[in-house]
Amino acid sequence: xxxxxxxxxxxxxxxxxxxxxxxxxxxxxxxxxxxxxxxxxxxxxxxxxxxxxxxxxxxxxxxxxxxxxxxxxxxxxxxxxxxxxxxxxxxxxxxxxxxxxxxxxxxxxxxxxxxxxxxxxxxxxxxxxxxxxxxxxxxxxxxxxxxxxxxxxxxxxxxxxxxxxxxxxxxxxxxxxxxxxxxxxxxxxxxxxxxxxxxxxxxxxxxxxxxxxxxxxxxxxxxxxxxxxxxxxxxxxxxxxxxxxxxxxxxxxxxxxxxxxxxxxxxxxxxxxxxxxxxxxxxxxxxxxxxxxxxxxxxxxxxxxxxxxxxxxxxxxxxxxxxxxxxxxxxxxxxxxxxxxxxxxxxxxxxxxxxxxxxxxxxxxxxxxxxxxxxxxxxxxxxxxxxxxxxxxxxxxxxxxxxxxxxxxxxxxxx
RNA sequence: GUGGCUGUAGCUCAAUUGGUUAGAGCGCCGGACUGUGGCUCCGGAGGUUGCGGGUUCAAUCCCCGUCAGCCACCCCA
Numbered sequence: 001x002x003x004x005x006x007x008x009x010x011x012x013x014x015x016x017x018x019x020x021x022x023x024x025x026x027x028x029x030x031x032x033x034x035x036x037x038x039x040x041x042x043x044x045x046x047x048x049x050x051x052x053x054x055x056x057x058x059x060x061x062x063x064x065x066x067x068x069x070x071x072x073x074x075x076x077x078x079x080x081x082x083x084x085x086x087x088x089x090x091x092x093x094x095x096x097x098x099x100x101x102x103x104x105x106x107x108x109x110x111x112x113x114x115x116x117x118x119x120x121x122x123x124x125x126x127x128x129x130x131x132x133x134x135x136x137x138x139x140x141x142x143x144x145x146x147x148x149x150x151x152x153x154x155x156x157x158x159x160x161x162x163x164x165x166x167x168x169x170x171x172x173x174x175x176x177x178x179x180x181x182x183x184x185x186x187x188x189x190x191x192x193x194x195x196x197x198x199x200x201x202x203x204x205x206x207x208x209x210x211x212x213x214x215x216x217x218x219x220x221x222x223x224x225x226x227x228x229x230x231x232x233x234x235x236x237x238x239x240x241x242x243x244x245x246x247x248x249x250x251x252x253x254x255x256x257x258x259x260x261x262x263x264x265x266x267x268x269x270x271x272x273x274x275x276x277x278x279x280x281x282x283x284x285x286x287x288x289x290x291x292x293x294x295x296x297x298x299x300x301x302x303x304x305x306x307x308x309x310x311x312x313x314x315x316x317x318x319x320x321x322x323x324x325x326x327x328x329x330x331x332x333x334x335x336x337x338x339x340x341x342x343x344x345x346x347x348x349x350x351x352x353x354x355x356x357x358x359x360x361x362x363x364x365x366x367x368x369x370x371x372x373x374x375x376x377x378x379x380x381x382x383x384x385x386x387x388x389x390x391x392x393x394x395x396x397x398x399x400x401x402x403x404x405x406x407x408x409x410x411x412x413x414x415x
Numbered sequence: 416g417u418g419g420c421u422g423u424a425g426c427u428c429a430a431u432u433g434g435u436u437a438g439a440g441c442g443c444c445g446g447a448c449u450g451u452g453g454c455u456c457c458g459g460a461g462g463u464u465g466c467g468g469g470u471u472c473a474a475u476c477c478c479c480g481u482c483a484g485c486c487a488c489c490c491c492a
Binding site: 382 | 482486
């Protein structure tokens with residue numbers, strides 16, 4: 001063992017990078033379909049960009065240090081502060097609503113676990129400058145369509161939606177005070193993972209009475225649009241967003257679920273998370289509306305490559321081969337090599353992926369190699385056919401072969 | 416950062432109560448196979464048993480430390 005990557009950091013072998021590229025390509029494709037433009041910023045930022053704009057939770061896990069110019073810097077843990085700066089600098093010139101996406105590599109200094117490393121790539125999609133619920137629906141539809149583009153259906157992933165305004169209103173209506181809201185949200189967030197008695201203890205310590213405590217659990221248990229009737233008007237945006245998703249034909253993916261509140265403090269409205277339907281993995285994506293962060297109404301979500309990659313492998317929808325060879329050329333003897341080299345280059349000039357054996361070997365050996373490399377066909381150049389201006393084209397999948405004029409092969413035609 | 420579990424070949428795993436030279440399958444390389452792949456058979460390479468220390472005549476096995484991975488907490492980009 002000659003050492004390995006730092007804990008929480010990854011080496012991407014060809015098969016790993018092939019998956020990553022597939023993920024990125026799918027992200028870009030769907031984002032493009034929704035009219036989002038790609039942007040990027042620096043991976044290293046001034047430390048205070050985060051200490052000022054991010055919550056405590058993020059700041060504690062910053063990958064930060066002092067650089068050689070004696071500046072306090074940090075590897076970016078999230079994209080939103082960078083986005084905020086970029087938008088703010090040109091806010092007057094940019095036509096609203098802004099639809100932007102980015103695929104930054106993000107960092108955090110924290111002990112790693114499955115699905116959670118010190119570094120990951122995360123698709124960020126944001127809409128800035130639109131307060132209406134159709135913007136929320138648009139963003140959630142994009143997240144769902146990304147799943148569909150990967151070949152996943154409603155049996156594989158579910159989008160769970162909630163609205164902080166609704167939860168807040170319901171809690172206040174049942175006697176929870178403003179001051180107790182923070183604890184109540186934290187309890188709701190954990191209601192599926194932490195035993196109830198521990199949560200009751202948390203509430204008691206914050207001075208929440210037993211009747212109000214019951215209310216917290218009642219709210220956390222609310223499911224479906226009908227369950228929101230009690231909230232009245234505040235539930236209107238959430239209802240509209242869900243209706244819009246249904247009209248797009250994505251209703252099967254969507255469930256209203258009041259346990260979704262999101263950890264970060266800056267969310268102000270509709271929030272959502274994308275889960276694998278079996279709930280074996282961590283959340284695939286999460287986001288929501290954060291109207292208070294910029295001077296503009298804004299919303300966005302993040303989707304990391306780690307959990308998503310695990311899910312794709314688990315559901316067997318990850319791509320297999322990273323290269324697709326059009327042909328593998330075989331020189332039967334040393335005298336055939338010049339023709340093979342000529343042919344290889346001519347085919348490559350025409351954009352066809354071509355390989356040939358880099359050292360002399362028997363035809364059997366070379367065919368094995370061709371097969372192992374995943375070539376669609378082998379072109380066998382031997383003295384007999386060559387003297388007649390021909391070569392053997394062998395289809396490696398059907399094991400059929402035919403003699404084809406070299407002149408034709410040089411022009412890129414295999415039959 | 417806290418606690419628990421686990422570290423043997425590239426991968427998945429063996430190795431008697433502590434006992435000789437740490438094995439197997441898959442993968443990799445070569446051969447059977449000198450102009451026709453996937454199969455089969457044969458051979459080969461590959462290990463400081465994560466690392467360091469301790470106990471012992473003897474440690475993959477027991478003890479301590481450390482590092483790494485997994486799980487839970489914290490938190491959830």
